[in-house]
Amino acid sequence: xxxxxxxxxxxxxxxxxxxxxxxxxxxxxxxxxxxxxxxxxxxxxxxxxxxxxxxxxxxxxxxxxxxxxxxxxxxxxxxxxxxxxxxxxxxxxxxxxxxxxxxxxxxxxxxxxxxxxxxxxxxxxxxxxxxxxxxxxxxxxxxxxxxxxxxxxxxxxxxxxxxxxxxxxxxxxxxxxxxxxxxxxxxxxxxxxxxxxxxxxxxxxxxxxxxxxxxxxxxxxxxxxxxxxxxxxxxxxxxxxxxxxxxxxxxxxxxxxxxxxxxxxxxxxxxxxxxxxxxxxxxxxxxxxxxxxxxxxxxxxxxxxxxxxxxxxxxxxxxxxxxxxxxxxxxxxxxxxxx
Numbered sequence: 001x002x003x004x005x006x007x008x009x010x011x012x013x014x015x016x017x018x019x020x021x022x023x024x025x026x027x028x029x030x031x032x033x034x035x036x037x038x039x040x041x042x043x044x045x046x047x048x049x050x051x052x053x054x055x056x057x058x059x060x061x062x063x064x065x066x067x068x069x070x071x072x073x074x075x076x077x078x079x080x081x082x083x084x085x086x087x088x089x090x091x092x093x094x095x096x097x098x099x100x101x102x103x104x105x106x107x108x109x110x111x112x113x114x115x116x117x118x119x120x121x122x123x124x125x126x127x128x129x130x131x132x133x134x135x136x137x138x139x140x141x142x143x144x145x146x147x148x149x150x151x152x153x154x155x156x157x158x159x160x161x162x163x164x165x166x167x168x169x170x171x172x173x174x175x176x177x178x179x180x181x182x183x184x185x186x187x188x189x190x191x192x193x194x195x196x197x198x199x200x201x202x203x204x205x206x207x208x209x210x211x212x213x214x215x216x217x218x219x220x221x222x223x224x225x226x227x228x229x230x231x232x233x234x235x236x237x238x239x240x241x242x243x244x245x246x247x248x249x250x251x252x253x254x255x256x257x258x259x260x261x262x263x264x265x266x267x268x269x270x271x272x273x274x275x276x277x278x279x280x281x282x283x284x285x286x287x288x289x290x291x292x293x294x295x296x297x298x299x300x301x302x303x304x305x306x307x308x309x310x311x312x313x314x315x316x317x318x319x320x321x322x323x324x325x326x327x328x329x330x331x332x333x334x335x336x337x338x339x
Contacts, residue, residue: 007219007334009236009243012251017065019058019092020256020267023051023083027072029099029135033123033161033207035194036072037271042260048079052086053282058255059090067092075103081110088114095119097159099134100142102149112153117184119157120146123165125172133165143180150181157184163207167217174225185225187218187234191330192311193271208314211238211325219334226336233335236328245303248331249276249296266292268306268330303327 024045025036046054059065067087074080075098087094095117096106120142124130127139149156158177162170170187177185190196190207214237222232239245248254249265255277256264263277263284264270269292276293277284298305302315303326316324 007222007232007234007336010233010333010335012246012248012329012332014251015063015253017058017060017063017253018068018255019055019065020068020070020254021051021055022070022072022256022258023074023077023080024072024259026076027099028076028101028103029073029138031099031134031195032205033133033163033190033194033196035191035196035267035270037194040260040271040273041258041262044259045077046259048077048082048086050282051079051083054257054279055083055087055090055092057279057282057284058257059092061091064091064093066095068095068097070097073099073101073103075101075106078104080104080106081114084110084114095157097121100138100145102145107145107149107152107154112155115154117157118149118154119159119184119186121159121161123161123163125169125176129166129169133163146182147180155184156180156182157186158182159186159188161188161190162209162214162218163190164209165205165207167209167213170217170221171224174221174228174230177225177230178228182230184231184233185222187222187232189214189235189237191268192314193268197271211316214238222334222336226338229338231335231337233333235330236332236334238325239303239328243326243328245299245326246329246332247296247304248329249293252331254331262287264292266296266306266330268304268310271310301326304329306330 025041074096084094093116097119100120122130123133130139196207218234222234225232256267261279262275264275274291275287276291278287295305302308302323307327318324
């Protein structure tokens, strides 16, 4: 009889710091769900010197912080190894989030001890599902490079962004990840920002998954992956009736840094100039005006205020006007650690 595996909600921890650093916004792909917004995030590539100076703004010599290096495609940065080594010297735990193409011979220029996790992104268990979302030959290239990284001793993780286009194929992923030797599996929910938020006539894709479909499939797949020895993390999304809403912006320290110097605390806000901080002349300063941080303390029946303001269509209401589900903070996660 299969062992019952229950996901644990990972509460926010005071003093925990996560730095999501977009070194550039350029990318070799054009994924249909990309959240990068050039007018809001900038088009420049930071020099290694600037990137290292900015890292120092968020580093804590007395305590480890988590650093996720992003793009665009971060491996397109020619000096990525130098940036990684500098980050490690500042007590960052370093993850590189790649689309799998691994430019500039990255695997030959860093060692497994210099990267805590090398993360790959796939949105389907085969090219037929993945490539219409992410681009031609992405599945074959990504899986080949992932397996090479595993063979070379790198700890690898995989990100799967769940949408209506691929949720019914999610169940095929655990066995593949086990076969490939992937250690961690991040299941993400599609957000209506960047391209998915576009209201252009050519963008009529129904991206978001309804609550019942999500709750039926995602926890079950997470449990199966855990049974295969994979550490699984996925968003809470819907709060249980007795759960208290908490905003990460009020409790934890999460910084989303973009090449134009904007620093957000909430990823839902990244399509708008309401960032909490900005970097000017290599100094972190408060962004003046009515910004995202002014909304974090507000309490509403729907849960997340920013979700209500920016993505109101994903909230369902009962006949009496109360929300069917309360939406959790988008940074609240559940995890299953294999026993």
